[in-house]
Amino acid sequence: MLNSLQQYIIQLIEWLQSLPGGPWAGLGAPFLEAIFPFLPLVLIISANAATYGFLLGVLLSWIGNLLGTIVVFAAVRYVFRKPMTRWLEKHKAAVYWLERINHMSPISLGFLYSLPFIPVSLITYLLALIQMPLRTFIMAAGFGKLLVVVIFSVIGDQWEEFIQSPFRLSMLGLLLVVLWAISRGLEEVLKRRAFKKRNEQLKQEMITKRQTPL
Template sequence: MDYANYTDVFLNFVEKIGPIAGIILPVIEAFLPVLPLVGFVIINVAVFGFFMGYLYSWIGNCLGSFLLFMLIRKIGGKKIENKIEKSKYKGTLEKIRRKNLTVLFFLYCFPFTPSFLISGTAALTNMNTQQFILALLPSKFVMILSLAFIGQNVSSYFENPAKSLFFIVFILAVNFISKYFIKKYEEYHRKV
């Protein structure tokens, strides 16, 4: 069986299960950050169409991040705190500890920031649940919408290689730009 057959089997499986699969996949990704959120959004858009695929992905990703936030808040966790302390995002994550919702919002907007660490840090700060949701919902709205737009156009990438190249350059540019702004933000607030 080749790769295309595996893909068809998986897409058919998701389609048979329906919206529950579309929501559960991003929930699982919130707990297992090695899984590709962009892949799950593309699958949802391919199976359920742009709007419903986007909606299921957004609900699932928000639900997963919220459940992770609540779980870490309940159990705490020195292991998670140590992982955060060793992270390259330590300075920015320190801002979250100070309950800076703007930083939380912007970090969640970027698809390449580790959502697991962001939710974990927010939970360990004892951030108010309402504040967390206030930052989570609109930021994930923006992030998942950009991924859904990519997912909507994914089939045309194989037919038009130039579009594929543009997509790769766009993703890399967003990644570098987001890292640049996060670095500048951290530098500015270290001086203040």
């Protein structure tokens, strides 16, 4: 299994190095991942760091993915808002997340973007639909994406040591488990806040109806 993983990473690095444009290819790969979220962002970040070094790899991955996310945000907000709103009405999962992010602070949203087990593409769509100010969105997404890029760039820059060291592999596995647990915990907190907010609104509506003369 480790040999297969090592060969896959080597092939990905060689593929990045073979692309024309040099570092522009390292910028383009994470940019495309933001538009097509089925692409493996974690592997792209790690391959960038292994190919271009830690600092340049972080810069390329962060700027590329952030620019792609901004493009998606702007496209949904200014071009595809109506069809996306109709799509939102048909998907309970999207409404579920909308209720949770509607009143979050930029710092909380940034932390949300830093978790690899959270559907960040869906978060981007929803933030565009609620018309979050572009500047606030860039701050939140930029902060969160920088965290995840730095973490996996460290792994990519030292990927051979990680593969060859059982201890580092164990720490990597533990890190992923911790991030997953944080994701689930944050999701539960947001769920409770959303339910509490909805109950307060329902109570307020009932009080208003009682006070309204017939």
